[in-house]
Amino acid sequence: MSGMRRPKRNEMGGRLSSLALPILTKRLVLRLPTLADTDSFMSEAHDPRLLQWFSKGSPPETREEQVDTIKKIRKAARAGDSLSLGLFDRGSGASVGVISLSSLNWGDMCAEIGYIVSPNHWGKGYATEAVASLCAEAFGCLNLHRIEAQVWPSNLASGRVLEKVGFHKEGTRRQCDLKGKTWLDCDTYGLLRGENRLGPT
Ligand SMILES: CC(C)(COP(=O)(O)OP(=O)(O)OC[C@H]1O[C@@H](n2cnc3c(N)ncnc32)[C@H](O)[C@@H]1OP(=O)(O)O)[C@@H](O)C(=O)NCCC(=O)NCCS
DSSP, X not given: OTTTTSOOTTTSOGGGGGSOSSEEOSSEEEEOOOGGGHHHHHHHTTOHHHHTTOXXXXXXXXXXXXXXXXXXXXXXXXXXXXXXXXXXXTTTOOEEEXXXXXXXXXXXXXXXXXXXXXXXXXXXXXXXXXXXXXXHHHHHTSOOSEEEEEEOTTOHHHHHHHHHHTOEXXXXXXXXXXXXXXXXXXXXXEEETXXXXXXXO
């Protein structure tokens, strides 16, 4: 296992290079996407069950846009700016979602986490497994002190994922997100080092 976890040279830069990829959980592999993932990423991205949870931007419309997105993800990781990892079933290799660490702030040792699971895989505990494991790596290898998430109050599944891992709901940012013509509140959830209930999964 230790051999598998050695980071590939030039895959990640800056302080992100302390994090060894892939991250393995009980059922998932968390790794940087490659261009070989283009078609599987596109296949479920426009499912209306997912799109309802987007406010800005939309998933890539064309294969070329998806290729471009994967290239940008890899470039951002190499630059140490942000980390977006695909979630893949350890057995079949099927893509089941994505997870990210962004807004990396090395001064305050904090970052924001985001995640999406493909609707056909909802309710199997994949998001919880991935969030707990990435947080464990971020507190361990990256030495972060705090990880936060922004969640619409109506997104009960996402709030539940965070609560299961040990995040605290810290407050509500009122009307901070414009979706179409509607202002939406966002709940801020925070997890401090030592609060991850599930640890690596
Ligand atoms: C949020 C999301 C990632 C959850 O993925 P998942 O793999 O299904 O999550 P898990 O199976 O680990 O856990 C989901 C939990 O929410 C609960 N849940 C799901 N729908 C719910 C609802 N409508 N009301 C209350 N709880 C709900 C599940 O029962 C489960 O809790 P439990 O284990 O206590 O039963 C997935 O729904 C998703 O991709 N949504 C769209 C994108 C998104 O919202 N991302 C997060 C942005 S902040």
